[in-house]
Amino acid sequence: MRAPPSIRAVRPWRGLAPVALATVSKSRHGHRHRKDLSMTDHANLQDIAKRHLMMHFTSQGRFSSEEVPIIERGDGCWLWDTNGKRYFDGMSGLFCTQIGHSYGAELGEAAAKQMAELGFFINWSYAHPRVIELSAKIAEIAPGDLNRTFFCSGGSEGNESIIKLARQYHQIRGEGRRYKMIARRTAYHGTTLGALSLTGIASIRNPFEPLLPGVRHVSNTNAYHRPEGETEAEFTAFLLDELRGMIEQEGPETISAFFAEPVQNSGGTFTPPEGYFQGVRAICDEYGILLVADEVICGFGRLGYWFGSERYDIRPDLVTFAKGIASAHVPLGGVIMTDKIAAPFLEGSNMFVHGITYGGHPVSTAVALKNLEIMEREDVLGNVRRNEPYFEAVLSKLGEKPIVGDVRGAGYFMSLELVRDKETKETFSDEEADRLLRGFLSPRLYDAGLICRADDRGDPVVQLSPPLVATREDLDYVHDVLDTVLDEAWTEMNRSGRREAVTS
Numbered sequence: 001m002r003a004p005p006s007i008r009a010v011r012p013w014r015g016l017a018p019v020a021l022a023t024v025s026k027s028r029h030g031h032r033h034r035k036d037l038s039m040t041d042h043a044n045l046q047d048i049a050k051r052h053l054m055m056h057f058t059s060q061g062r063f064s065s066e067e068v069p070i071i072e073r074g075d076g077c078w079l080w081d082t083n084g085k086r087y088f089d090g091m092s093g094l095f096c097t098q099i100g101h102s103y104g105a106e107l108g109e110a111a112a113k114q115m116a117e118l119g120f121f122i123n124w125s126y127a128h129p130r131v132i133e134l135s136a137k138i139a140e141i142a143p144g145d146l147n148r149t150f151f152c153s154g155g156s157e158g159n160e161s162i163i164k165l166a167r168q169y170h171q172i173r174g175e176g177r178r179y180k181m182i183a184r185r186t187a188y189h190g191t192t193l194g195a196l197s198l199t200g201i202a203s204i205r206n207p208f209e210p211l212l213p214g215v216r217h218v219s220n221t222n223a224y225h226r227p228e229g230e231t232e233a234e235f236t237a238f239l240l241d242e243l244r245g246m247i248e249q250e251g252p253e254t255i256s257a258f259f260a261e262p263v264q265n266s267g268g269t270f271t272p273p274e275g276y277f278q279g280v281r282a283i284c285d286e287y288g289i290l291l292v293a294d295e296v297i298c299g300f301g302r303l304g305y306w307f308g309s310e311r312y313d314i315r316p317d318l319v320t321f322a323k324g325i326a327s328a329h330v331p332l333g334g335v336i337m338t339d340k341i342a343a344p345f346l347e348g349s350n351m352f353v354h355g356i357t358y359g360g361h362p363v364s365t366a367v368a369l370k371n372l373e374i375m376e377r378e379d380v381l382g383n384v385r386r387n388e389p390y391f392e393a394v395l396s397k398l399g400e401k402p403i404v405g406d407v408r409g410a411g412y413f414m415s416l417e418l419v420r421d422k423e424t425k426e427t428f429s430d431e432e433a434d435r436l437l438r439g440f441l442s443p444r445l446y447d448a449g450l451i452c453r454a455d456d457r458g459d460p461v462v463q464l465s466p467p468l469v470a471t472r473e474d475l476d477y478v479h480d481v482l483d484t485v486l487d488e489a490w491t492e493m494n495r496s497g498r499r500e501a502v503t504s
Helices: 042-052 060-064 104-117 129-141 155-172 193-198 202-208 232-250 276-287 339-346 362-377 380-398 430-448 472-503
Strands: 020-026 032-038 071-075 078-081 086-089 146-152 180-184 215-218 255-260 290-294 318-321 333-338 404-410 413-418 453-455 461-464
Touching (some): 042 060, 104 362, 129 146, 146 339, 155 255, 155 318, 155 333, 180 193, 180 232, 193 202, 232 255, 232 276, 255 276, 362 380, 380 404, 413 472, 430 453, 430 472
Parallel strands (some): 180 215, 255 290
Antiparallel strands (some): 020 032, 071 078, 078 086, 146 333, 413 461, 453 461
């Protein structure tokens, strides 16, 4: 059985007691028939998934000959599938299960208590206690003068909300020409149309063009492929000069906002060079442009701080968050803004003309409050800061391998860039990268019991983002699996290359 690039496998678990499950099938006349199943019946779940489930970012055609990986249980940093195999969750789901998989009962109690009190009510002209409490808690832990929160359901909605908020902010202030946005190449900001326009990845943009007009992209902070001998200060100067040049070219009076992640995910955890965000802040101030920190991944502890903006002293006007605020146990996201940004919307009859039905949902905000309580109680941020040097050290050992060109990242957010030639930094061709990532690494890591991401949205990388409760023993497991599998990958790619040379 082959798993997708983001999945991988190990120790048996006998499963939960069977739970009744009903599915529907259709006769050739269109009549529906129900069939009772056991939820732990692996074969039946496979059949149902292949018939009825449309998965996200998944080439589902392969499931005509392969099984769908079905995860049914978690405990700590570990997961089990319906075959009884155990995996280490080296991706925290998708950069989001900060406290792992051991606190579901406690979070469930918070949800049940809230549902008994108030299952749902909108935040359109009304409020409820939990959303008020959570907005106060966010203001307490957010850096600088970030003080007011607009809630939505996830990260894409958060960035979509900022696009609209930034445009309306400038309009209220009499700057209606400020509609353009600047983001960075290879960066991912979401899948809704506006957020997708910010995204700098051609392969996921092209099917939906034309996108939102007026979005421009500048270089990201990938230092690995910069000119030999360039200093960090020179790299920073290049990036800031390019940003300033883009603003001048487009016309400063037309630029609304600049979007950047503290550590860029797509392409492989690009950290900022010294002085970069301070320079970006100064340029945005000079031209009246709003600075947006996309903290959907970096926020709520991933980098060892509540927000990456604190770690890198970004001082943004607006922050997008989601994922880690509730450790992904419920959907929740939002936008944090400074009082200065909120002020025009608080005057007279003005309003932010935007809303999300489930934004600030009572149950989601109750779970988020409990999640933050657990993170503080268990000193989760301290665990990341204490173990970050160890995580870097064990991964740096892998950097000695011929297939590993670069080891980079921060906190519990790291990547290994894979190369064809370590000395020249030559990358793999598209065909080689596909064979390496999907043809070899994905199934092999799956068999070895490690869930991580083999990604080629830039150059080929293996990304690691363990739960923030992961111990040094857990990090050793990650190292040991990769130590073996990367050696096998190098042998396999050289063997494949020799076969092609003989054939040609």
